[in-house]
Amino acid sequence: MIILKIIGIALLAVLILAVCLVVMALFVPLRYRIQACFGEENSKRDEEKSACVVSVKAKWLLGIVSAEYIYPSDDGGIIRLFFIPLRKRRKKTKGSKKSEKSKKPAKKEAQVKKPEKKDGQKKAPGPKAERIPQAEPGYEEEPVKPAKKRKRIPDIKEKIRSFKDRSRKTKAYYGVLSKPENKGAYRFVKKTLFSLIKHSAPKKVYADMIIGLEDPCNTGFLFGALGLVISFVKGKYNLVPDFYNKRLDGRIYVKGKIRSVVVIYHLVKVITNSDIKKVTGQFKTIR
Numbered sequence: 302m303i304i305l306k307i308i309g310i311a312l313l314a315v316l317i318l319a320v321c322l323v324v325m326a327l328f329v330p331l332r333y334r335i336q337a338c339f340g341e342e343n344s345k346r347d348e349e350k351s352a353c354v355v356s357v358k359a360k361w362l363l364g365i366v367s368a369e370y371i372y373p374s375d376d377g378g379i380i381r382l383f384f385i386p387l388r389k390r391r392k393k394t395k396g397s398k399k400s401e402k403s404k405k406p407a408k409k410e411a412q413v414k415k416p417e418k419k420d421g422q423k424k425a426p427g428p429k430a431e432r433i434p435q436a437e438p439g440y441e442e443e444p445v446k447p448a449k450k451r452k453r454i455p456d457i458k459e460k461i462r463s464f465k466d467r468s469r470k471t472k473a474y475y476g477v478l479s480k481p482e483n484k485g486a487y488r489f490v491k492k493t494l495f496s497l498i499k500h501s502a503p504k505k506v507y508a509d510m511i512i513g514l515e516d517p518c519n520t521g522f523l524f525g526a527l528g529l530v531i532s533f534v535k536g537k538y539n540l541v542p543d544f545y546n547k548r549l550d551g552r553i554y555v556k557g558k559i560r561s562v563v564v565i566y567h568l569v570k571v572i573t574n575s576d577i578k579k580v581t582g583q584f585k586t587i588r
């Protein structure tokens with residue numbers, strides 16, 4: 302009886318631990334942070350740094366699982382599990398690039414010395430020349446024709462057929478979506494996408510930038526598009542256009558979080574929706 306009680310307590314503890322892990326995975330958010338710095342200040346600090354430095358960091362479960370990526374960097378990003386990096390950073394030594402550039406393979410000219418002949422020295426007998434059998438008189442060899450190179454001509458008929466098939470399928474898909482009874486699925490998907498974007502959008506944004514393109518007209522169009530983005534994403538913005546010079550100076554700071562339970566909830570709603578099931582059934586009939 303005592304052994305059964307111990308086994309039961311151990312199973313209950315494992316079950317409670319599994320439930321806690323599932324709850325944490327669903328409700329603990331994934332936090333992300335993006336920092337970017339543009340301009341000539343970065344290149345003035347160090348010659349190896351470029352005019353653009355971007356840092357992307359993500360943390361989950363209070364930093365137990367984290368990832369980091371810095372541009373420009375040769376590491377390609379680092380993933381940490383229980384605060385321990387899965388792979389080590391590459392250490393750069395000073396003057397490594399200079400030494401690599403300075404080291405070039407030296408070309409040495411090989412000097413071949415001919416042996417000098419001494420007086421009274423006899424020549425070594427060489428190999429006897431083999432006699433080549435001559436052809437009989439009146440016999441002529443047929444000239445060997447060079448092999449013809451086959452030109453790889455693309456099969457135009459198959460390409461035209463595949464293009465027609467694709468255009469027919471796209472027209473059929475568009476016809477299914479344009480039906481009035483299927484517009485409910487389109488509206489539902491649009492609403493779900495907007496809610497997912499709103500949930501995963503950054504909650505804190507700070508931007509202090511001076512932007513200028515080659516054409517002043519393009520600069521105006523860019524700031525018009527940025528105005529639409531700013532209306533959806535709240536934050537502190539200080540954006541100054543430069544209509545005379547091409548430049549990109551300033552810094553950006555973005556911070557947000559994503560909960561997996563919200564993403565799973567919206568995906569389940571999309572999968573179980575009757576209008577979407579009807580549209581996917583009509584898509585399967587198209588061949």
